[in-house]
Each structure stands twice: as structure tokens, then as C-alpha cells.
Amino acid sequence: ETGVTQSPTHLIKTRGQQVTLRCSSQSGHNTVSWYQQALGQGPQFIFQYYREEENGRGNFPPRFSGLQFPNYSSELNVNALELDDSALYLCASTFGGEIAGNTIYFGEGSWLTVV
Amino acid sequence: RKEVEQDPGPFNVPEGATVAFNCTYSNSASQSFFWYRQDCRKEPKLLMSVYSSGNEDGRFTAQLNRASQYISLLIRDSKLSDSATYLCVVNWGNTGKLIFGQGTTLQVKP
Numbered sequence: 001e002t003g004v005t006q007s008p009t010h011l012i013k014t015r016g017q018q019v020t021l022r023c024s025s026q027s028g029h030n031t032v033s034w035y036q037q038a039l040g041q042g043p044q045f046i047f048q049y050y051r052e053e054e055n056g057r058g059n060f061p062p063r064f065s066g067l068q069f070p071n072y073s074s075e076l077n078v079n080a081l082e083l084d085d086s087a088l089y090l091c092a093s094t095f096g097g098e099i100a101g102n103t104i105y106f107g108e109g110s111w112l113t114v115v
Numbered sequence: 116r117k118e119v120e121q122d123p124g125p126f127n128v129p130e131g132a133t134v135a136f137n138c139t140y141s142n143s144a145s146q147s148f149f150w151y152r153q154d155c156r157k158e159p160k161l162l163m164s165v166y167s168s169g170n171e172d173g174r175f176t177a178q179l180n181r182a183s184q185y186i187s188l189l190i191r192d193s194k195l196s197d198s199a200t201y202l203c204v205v206n207w208g209n210t211g212k213l214i215f216g217q218g219t220t221l222q223v224k225p
Contacts, residue, residue, distance in 0.1 A: 042215030
């Protein structure tokens with residue numbers, strides 16, 4: 001529906017491992033943001049990429065990193081996984097470096113469980 | 116103080132009831148405001164934008180009070196299908212960094 005697809009949809013990792021989550025944005029959407037949503041909480045902004053450069057970061061440690069590629073896809077990488085990293089990870093894309101919330105499209109998310 | 120605060124609820128109401136959700140935000144420089152709806156284990160979806168003049172979309176009315184840094188959502192004639200979590204969202208300076216509240220859970224019962 002939104003043209004934003006995320007993979008994998010569900011995964012289980014062990015504490016200390018690394019994980020890569022992927023997002024494919026709508027064609028032409030040069031801005032992508034990642035959010036973490038823990039159970040019972042609202043989504044928390046992790047970072048945003050605009051034209052393949054990080055363009056803003058929330059209160060997350062450096063072990064959360066990202067990449068954006070010319071084909072409008074992006075990755076969220078998390079190293080040294082901790083139990084508290086268990087959450088729904090949402091990718092949101094739009095066009096333009098400065099955007100209004102009504103033009104942001106969310107993917108269905110990736111459910112990460114760390115055991 | 117949280118950047119965006121909402122009463123998490125849950126709000127349990129009968130079909131046909133009118134229910135109101137409130138939200139406060141801390142950053143007076145915030146420029147745009149929204150209500151999103153999130154169904155269980157799904158992604159958030161935009162319900163409506165919120166303007167100072169107030170705006171209405173069918174049974175839904177949103178209001179913004181910039182002086183009090185307060186946002187509201189009113190749902191009239193509640194339907195079973197309105198059962199969801201409603202997220203108050205603020206966009207700082209149109210940067211794309213959306214700040215979400217914790218969400219308010221609504222359960223509409225027959």
C-alpha cells in the first residue's frame with residue numbers, strides 16, 4: 001500500500017549478535033527515517049538519511065548505524081544486541097530533506113526479539 | 116518531562132459514545148502536529164493533521180492550542196472499528212524527526 005517494504009518481518013537473535021534490517025522505499029523517496037517501538041511505547045526516532053548521508057539522529061548509541069543506497073533502499077544495523085533492543089523497527093520514507101508528517105510513509109516493520 | 120505526553124488509557128467506551136484524547140508537547144518550536152492510528156502489531160498510519168484553526172474529518176475532530184502546547188482528538192459516534200491505539204505526533208521544524216507520544220488505547224465495546 002505505502003510502497004515501503006521491510007525485511008525480515010520477524011527475527012530472533014541472541015544477545016551480543018549483530019542484525020541488519022532492510023527497507024525498500026518508494027521510488028524517488030530520497031529521505032528515510034528509522035524508528036524503534038518497544039512494546040507499549042510510541043515509536044522513538046533513531047536516525048534519518050537524506051541522499052545517502054545521515055541527516056539527524058535520536059538518542060541512540062553508536063552501535064545503531066545505518067546506510068542508504070542510491071536505489072532508495074536502506075539498512076539499519078545494530079551491533080552487540082541487548083535484550084532491550086527487542087522491539088518493532090519501523091522504516092519511514094518521503095521525498096525531500098525537509099518534510100511534513102503527512103507525506104511520510106511507514107513500512108510494516110521488522111519485529112526483532114533478542115534472547 | 117517527556118517531549119510528547121499522552122494518557123495511555125485504556126479508554127473503554129460503548130459503541131456510539133464520544134471520546135476525547137489529549138496530548139501535550141514540550142518544544143514550543145514544534146511546527147506540525149498529527150494524530151496517527153496504530154492497530155495491534157501494525158505500522159502507524161496517519162489519521163489526520165492538526166491545525167490551529169481546528170479541523171474535522173467525518174467523526175474525527177482535531178484541535179491545536181499553541182499557547183498551551185496542547186493537542187486534542189475527539190471521536191464522535193464511536194464504532195467498533197475505531198478500537199486501536201492513537202498516537203499524538205509532533206514534527207520539530209519539519210525535519211522529518213517525528214516525536215511520538217506513548218499512545219492512547221481505545222477499546223470500543225458493543
